[in-house]
Amino acid sequence: xxxxxxxxxxxxxxxxxxxxxxxxxxxxxxxxxxxxxxxxxxxxxxxxxxxxxxxxxxxxxxxxxxxxxxxxxxxxxxxxxxxxxxxxxxxxxxxxxxxxxxxxxxxxxxxxxxxxxxxxxxxxxxxxxxxxxxxxxxxxxxxxxxxxxxxxxxxxxxxxxxxxxxxxxxxxxxxxxxxxxxxxxxxxxxxxxxxxxxxxxxxxxxxxxxxxxxxxxxxxxxxxxxxxxxxxxxxxxxxxxxxxxxxxxxxxxxxxxxxxxxxxxxxxxxxxxxxxxxxxxxxxxxxxxxxxxxxxxxxxxxxxxxxxxxxxxxx
Amino acid sequence: xxxxxxxxxxxxxxxxxxxxxxxxxxxxxxxxxxxxxxxxxxxxxxxxxxxxxxxxxxxxxxxxxxxxxxxxxxxxxxxxxxxxxxxxxxxxxxxxxxxxxxxxxxxxxxxxxxxxxxxxxxxxxxxxxxxxxxxxxxxxxxxxxxxxxxxxxxxxxxxxxxxxxxxxxxxxxxxxxxxxxxxxxxxxxxxxxxxxxxxxxxxxxxxxxxxxxxxxxxxxxxxxxxxxxxxxxxxxxxxxxxxxxxxxxxxxxxxxxxxxxxxxxxxxxxxxxxxxxxxxxxxxxxxxxxxxxxxxxxxxxxxxxxxxxxxxxxx
Numbered sequence: 001x002x003x004x005x006x007x008x009x010x011x012x013x014x015x016x017x018x019x020x021x022x023x024x025x026x027x028x029x030x031x032x033x034x035x036x037x038x039x040x041x042x043x044x045x046x047x048x049x050x051x052x053x054x055x056x057x058x059x060x061x062x063x064x065x066x067x068x069x070x071x072x073x074x075x076x077x078x079x080x081x082x083x084x085x086x087x088x089x090x091x092x093x094x095x096x097x098x099x100x101x102x103x104x105x106x107x108x109x110x111x112x113x114x115x116x117x118x119x120x121x122x123x124x125x126x127x128x129x130x131x132x133x134x135x136x137x138x139x140x141x142x143x144x145x146x147x148x149x150x151x152x153x154x155x156x157x158x159x160x161x162x163x164x165x166x167x168x169x170x171x172x173x174x175x176x177x178x179x180x181x182x183x184x185x186x187x188x189x190x191x192x193x194x195x196x197x198x199x200x201x202x203x204x205x206x207x208x209x210x211x212x213x214x215x216x217x218x219x220x221x222x223x224x225x226x227x228x229x230x231x232x233x234x235x236x237x238x239x240x241x242x243x244x245x246x247x248x249x250x251x252x253x254x255x256x257x258x259x260x261x262x263x264x265x266x267x268x269x270x271x272x273x274x275x276x277x278x279x280x281x282x283x284x285x286x287x288x289x290x291x292x293x294x295x296x297x298x299x300x301x302x303x304x305x306x307x308x309x310x311x312x313x314x315x
Numbered sequence: 316x317x318x319x320x321x322x323x324x325x326x327x328x329x330x331x332x333x334x335x336x337x338x339x340x341x342x343x344x345x346x347x348x349x350x351x352x353x354x355x356x357x358x359x360x361x362x363x364x365x366x367x368x369x370x371x372x373x374x375x376x377x378x379x380x381x382x383x384x385x386x387x388x389x390x391x392x393x394x395x396x397x398x399x400x401x402x403x404x405x406x407x408x409x410x411x412x413x414x415x416x417x418x419x420x421x422x423x424x425x426x427x428x429x430x431x432x433x434x435x436x437x438x439x440x441x442x443x444x445x446x447x448x449x450x451x452x453x454x455x456x457x458x459x460x461x462x463x464x465x466x467x468x469x470x471x472x473x474x475x476x477x478x479x480x481x482x483x484x485x486x487x488x489x490x491x492x493x494x495x496x497x498x499x500x501x502x503x504x505x506x507x508x509x510x511x512x513x514x515x516x517x518x519x520x521x522x523x524x525x526x527x528x529x530x531x532x533x534x535x536x537x538x539x540x541x542x543x544x545x546x547x548x549x550x551x552x553x554x555x556x557x558x559x560x561x562x563x564x565x566x567x568x569x570x571x572x573x574x575x576x577x578x579x580x581x582x583x584x585x586x587x588x589x590x591x592x593x594x595x596x597x598x599x600x601x602x603x604x605x606x607x608x609x610x611x612x613x614x615x616x617x618x619x620x621x622x623x624x625x626x627x628x629x630x
Contacts, residue, residue, distance in 0.1 A: 032354075042399075044401070
């Protein structure tokens with residue numbers, strides 16, 4: 001680590017450290033786990049030019065980096081605690097980039113009640129490469145798994161699907177986005193924390209790689225068949241305005257950060273009430289059944305609809 | 316995440332996952348913290364071309380990545396539990412690279428008793444970029460801090476200093492290394508876990524950025540002056556053979572991963588006994604005192620010796 005890097009850490013990252021981060025001055029952070037709780041941990045990396053445009057506003061990069069990790073904590077039914085951060089940046093990266101990035105982290109630390117616990121800052125001959133490891137806590141045995149779906153469970157999804165891909169197109173200027181709502185969905189996903197769904201859901205996961213692919217993961221992990229009624233998949237007004245082709249790519253694409261939830265039929269009222277209390281829209285889009293563990297699309301006429309790239313032509 | 320990436324994770328990384336890693340199939344890992352212990356967490360990133368030569372044997376890359384993080388756990392007086400891993404690799408990275416990298420991780424998982432808990436695999440247009448977040452546990456309040464050194468404490472260091480920088484030169488072919496011992500020191504640092512030093516040391520940290528710089532951190536964090544008797548700094552036989560200039564660069568350079576320990580005079584016998592029991596050499600190299608919080612070098616004649624780049628010409 002070079003002296004210039006200490007200065008950078010002191011200016012931009014040390015102010016983000018909570019008490020457990022020990023001012024980012026020690027070899028590691030120390031925290032006391034909440035009594036009688038299990039620890040939930042997840043890590044995600046983001047690379048400039050892969051996960052965000054190289055010229056993206058650095059504040060949004062910081063916020064998205066935290067939020068994609070918080071979405072994984074939410075998908076386990078856990079409450080967030082804090083995070084570690086590694087930053088590999090080219091020599092000569094503007095100080096303003098780090099300042100904006102840290103502002104984004106600070107804003108979302110306040111929003112979600114987490115603190116920076118530690119990390120590492122290095123140079124790289126490549127693009128800016130970031131990783132966050134996020135910690136949460138959950139009651140013993142209560143973490144939601146994607147493998148818990150049972151035959152007869154209904155499949156629900158929060159929010160709307162496809163806006164992540166549409167938002168990327170909007171950020172790239174490939175799609176009109178007069179009110180900026182699509183770009184905002186791509187840049188600032190809303191991790192679905194604070195949904196009081198313990199005792200209601202049998203399985204959960206977040207939609208980060210695309211609805212079709214992720215729903216397939218849940219079906220296979222649970223060893224059950226899944227039929228998605230494609231006409232029920234919730235699409236935003238901006239998504240509908242963007243047209244069928246984009247919605248199709250959205251359903252096959254990623255970056256939605258909504259939750260997929262498997263819910264027994266006798267708990268769907270409780271689900272609706274809990275989601276309404278949290279102000280989070282939730283929509284039934286399919287059902288699990290005994291059968292080959294995979295996902296099938298079904299249209300309004302009850303006939304099979306091919307899923308995946310270009311398959312959602314009925315929208 | 317692309318299907319090819321799932322396959323890569325299933326083949327190379329899922330076999331490394333412990334029970335808490337949930338087979339790397341969920342959004343996050345879940346583990347139960349050891350009862351009544353605090354959690355210690357640290358993260359380090361490694362970039363090809365910065366932290367290791369781009370053509371380095373991938374097995375060594377995996378081992379070093381774990382060991383630099385384990386060294387931070389050791390420096391806090393903690394015991395390791397497990398880790399999360401992010402891998403950003405160029406499209407087209409050979410499967411053999413991932414296989415070798417995972418072999419290195421597997422070998423050191425067995426050696427140090429840790430497991431993979433989760434992580435992320437992405438593509439990058441840049442060089443291979445890796446990060447590990449390592450967890451450990453420690454008795455409440457017992458973690459060693461670098462800020463605990465007191466006036467009158469002796470400064471000790473484990474092992475030998477300078478071999479990290481010499482080893483890099485050997486790996487690059489810039490230095491003869493007939494028995495390969497220097498290259499091995501650079502490639503495979505020995506995290507100083509299993510030193511039973513609780514109740515003995517007042518402060519500790521690992522030497523990762525160079526003895527002079529890191530000792531200065533301890534002095535400043537503790538608010539005390541530090542004099543290092545440069546003639547006492549332990550140098551390996553290979554280091555002595557390499558000559559004065561290399562040793563000087565070694566003392567100013569990094570990658571040693573030894574421990575700096577501040578020990579009150581009345582506990583130095585206990586320190587020696589504990590280190591001998593663990594088979595770890597330890598050497599007194601200086602003393603803390605009341606005064607300006609910084610580090611000063613002193614030669615055998617008691618006169619000041621300039622520290623830092625090129626300053627260690629007396630070796």
